[in-house]
Amino acid sequence: MNLEGFFLTNKDALHDASELWGSFKDEVLYKNRFIISHEVLDYITNLSENHKTIIESERVLYRARLFDGDVSAVRHLNDLAKNDENNSGNSSFTLEHAFFLQHYNLKRDPGFWGYNKQESFIPLKNDFINDGRANPAFIKYLYTAEDAYTAMVEVRPYLKSVVSIAEIRVNSPITVADFSYESLKDLQSVGEILMYLIMNDFSKPANSDKKSYIPTQYVAEFIKTLGLDGIRFNSSLHGQGRNITIFDYKDCEPVSSSLYEIDDICFEAKNIAPKGLPDLLHDKLLMARQKEVDNILKRN
Template sequence: MEKKIFDQYIIPDRGFRVDGLLSSKTILNENKKLYRARLHYKEKEEPYEYPKMFCPPPDLSVGGRANPAGIPFLYLCDNKDSVLYEIRAAFLDEVSVGTFVLKNTIEEDITIADFTEVPTLFSQSGMQNEINTKIKSKLLKDKISRDLSKPIRRYDSPLDYIPTQFICEFVKIYSGAHGIKFRSSLHPTGNNIVIFNQDIMECIDVEKAKVKKVVINSDRYI
């Protein structure tokens, strides 16, 4: 099962696999602000209350690129503008944008598997194998990051999400990471952060916004 799922992530030459990206982690700073947006379905609604900015309950949680159905993950972004792209906000849409931070009661380091890191090719040992490993790791992380950031389309099959869901589960269990970080394909200046357990986060603010400008080109839209 594992090999079949990982087949698409095997890079030629010595079969470097997903295990190599587990060494790339970042610590989530307690002061780091992250954002999550939700569309309003009625005009002139008040901003959503703080609890409504979190994940839906398990019985209402659908499968996504990172999470299987029934197991909600908290999808956040490090750029406030990027969340509007991620939820496909359109002209005149009204949205609530929540600001999240790590709970100050969390004492352990919260580690995030970082798929966005750009490694240096400097090698202290000067070994070619070490440089090759860094290059393969970068190629692998870029591929997984692209797959994770693909927009969910209405004609997708739940089976399409199995490889990336499996990768996230592997990272969560094997490395003990609390989440993953990957680039946004819809808004390149932002990064997405998926938190496996939303209970470590708190929503400190919710503001309402209205989309007043739409930019459409061949690469992305808002």
């Protein structure tokens, strides 16, 4: 089901859910900030109790950051490690590595090719924490994705930018409110559509208007008071991707990081108005679709 069909099929429930969410945002923005009583919180309580996911121990999640370090130095270090591996069967540090690290002032932990272990995690000091979609300023949350690709696109990289992607291991099981959904057709009740609207706001890109963060921050803090460790929701940048924001991250640990350079960015846009114009597709997508058509014709 596309978005247009979803709106037409569920217009009454969508109207009610939109009214509720709009009323809640107005309440926390302009009337009461810290202690409120609102019907939306009843829905969130019910949804959180009935939609939970356990992130099992040893599960690996991913956290990405745009890399602003010396990429050429890291490439050279990687070449040195590869030479060692080819010559001795392992990638242990040599004296040449040590001099190189000292020269470039690289604080590299074994297994971390992008940011080091600490830089791949959360800043140590709360004073460095800015407002986020889920966290208020000075309160640390861990933002992760379930796969490396989703983590990468969530930082909105540009062509030729370099992204450091860290693997974050969950060392003990954590329980999160699962507000994700597989298809729009699964959302029919007022509560389910309300969940969609809230998570849609969670997925919006960061901007300078910190006021827009307040409603989602309140929701996250409220879910935390229910005894849950985080929130799982759909990525707005990767259709199959899922993000997990973790409140209680003490049992999570960065175990490695890798660097990726952005070679290409593919978009697909559907014509809305005026009708009759072609959809806009990246050349790679056009070629892939043509290949699918050719394969179908060959089979027939």
